[in-house]
Amino acid sequence: MKNYDAVIIGGGPAGCTAGLYCSRAGLKSLLIERGAVGGQIANASLVDNYPGFPQGVSGSELASLMHQQAARYDLEIVTADVTDITQEDSYVISTSEGSFGAEALIVAAGSEYRTLQVPGEGRLSGHGVSYCATCDGFFFRNKTVAVIGGGDTAITDALELGQHASKVYVVHRRDELRAGKALQQRAFAHPKLEFVWSNVVEEVLGDTVVRGIRLRNAKTGLESVLDVDGVFVAVGITPNSQIFSHMLECDADGSIVTDGTMSTPSAGVFAAGDIRRNSPRQVSTAVGDGATAAMSAFKYLKERE
Numbered sequence: 042m043k044n045y046d047a048v049i050i051g052g053g054p055a056g057c058t059a060g061l062y063c064s065r066a067g068l069k070s071l072l073i074e075r076g077a078v079g080g081q082i083a084n085a086s087l088v089d090n091y092p093g094f095p096q097g098v099s100g101s102e103l104a105s106l107m108h109q110q111a112a113r114y115d116l117e118i119v120t121a122d123v124t125d126i127t128q129e130d131s132y133v134i135s136t137s138e139g140s141f142g143a144e145a146l147i148v149a150a151g152s153e154y155r156t157l158q159v160p161g162e163g164r165l166s167g168h169g170v171s172y173c174a175t176c177d178g179f180f181f182r183n184k185t186v187a188v189i190g191g192g193d194t195a196i197t198d199a200l201e202l203g204q205h206a207s208k209v210y211v212v213h214r215r216d217e218l219r220a221g222k223a224l225q226q227r228a229f230a231h232p233k234l235e236f237v238w239s240n241v242v243e244e245v246l247g248d249t250v251v252r253g254i255r256l257r258n259a260k261t262g263l264e265s266v267l268d269v270d271g272v273f274v275a276v277g278i279t280p281n282s283q284i285f286s287h288m289l290e291c292d293a294d295g296s297i298v299t300d301g302t303m304s305t306p307s308a309g310v311f312a313a314g315d316i317r318r319n320s321p322r323q324v325s326t327a328v329g330d331g332a333t334a335a336m337s338a339f340k341y342l343k344e345r346e
């Protein structure tokens with residue numbers, strides 16, 4: 042089994058940054074990623090809010106640049122599925138490509154947006170269907186959009202979209218919101234927001250771009266069509282934390298609990314990016330988390346020497 046000072050799980054912005062910082066600090070480091078390096082941003086047509094790119098940058102290009110930079114300083118990168126983690130003297134990470142030992146572990150495995158699982162959603166993702174209002178809201182200037190969901194994210198997204206769009210429908214499957222009261226009050230007072238209660242999305246309509254959504258009233262069963270240019274799905278996220286849940290403290294939705302140094306209560310284990318509790322889920326914050334986690338791992342290893 043090959044042993045490392047630091048093993049990073051996940052190759053999105055948080056993981057790539059942690060890998061860059063660990064290897065530049067002289068730690069023998071390995072990054073394990075199950076798919077293409079880049080994480081969720083690899084699917085974003087344009088990342089317009091990451092500093093340093095005044096014209097914006099495609100998600101795949103940004104992912105590739107981060108990958109290249111991370112690999113510059115002897116960071117080893119392996120494509121493998123992590124199947125188990127155990128703690129002996131150090132951590133043992135079992136993967137589809139064999140086992141690796143780590144003195145410090147940085148968990149940056151990200152999260153997945155929950156999807157509606159309706160026809161048209163996948164096909165029009167990136168063509169009017171979005172899961173991130175902060176990332177994509179600007180593209181819907183003076184357009185009509187719908188936000189799906191009734192939680193804090195949906196209402197925060199709807200308020201943010203109200204700054205760009207001419208009209209924002211909030212489509213919720215029940216007749217009361219899950220979001221906090223203060224957010225609700227702001228949303229109800231907002232002139233551009235209109236609530237469509239007790240309706241579920243049956244289909245996202247449009248050939249090459251979104252043209253509307255087909256709804257079904259959950260109480261009456263009646264169907265209707267809402268004409269919109271964009272659909273922002275905000276029905277929650279699922280952190281990719283299942284394989285860590287036996288060893289790390291997770292909150293109710295599965296996010297890993299860390300302190301401000303990205304340390305978890307387990308000695309030598311750090312978490313960064315979307316997978317950690319209270320993550321703002323932005324590329325820029327994930328990058329900051331990755332740097333912080335790597336610096337904390339470095340400090341932990343030096344203090345143990």
Ligand code: NAP
Nearest residue numbers: 157189190191192193194195197214215219275276277278
């Ligand atoms: P959430 O609280 O789980 O809310 C998800 C919403 O989507 C709920 O309203 C739910 O409806 C609805 N939903 C779920 N599955 C659906 C489906 N298949 N079809 C239609 N609707 C569906 O998720 P979240 O809003 O992303 O928030 C996650 C966590 O982050 C929460 O702890 C939240 O407080 C926190 N957060 C806080 C802020 C803030 O403080 N500003 C901002 C964002 C997130 P039901 O209500 O009927 O279950």
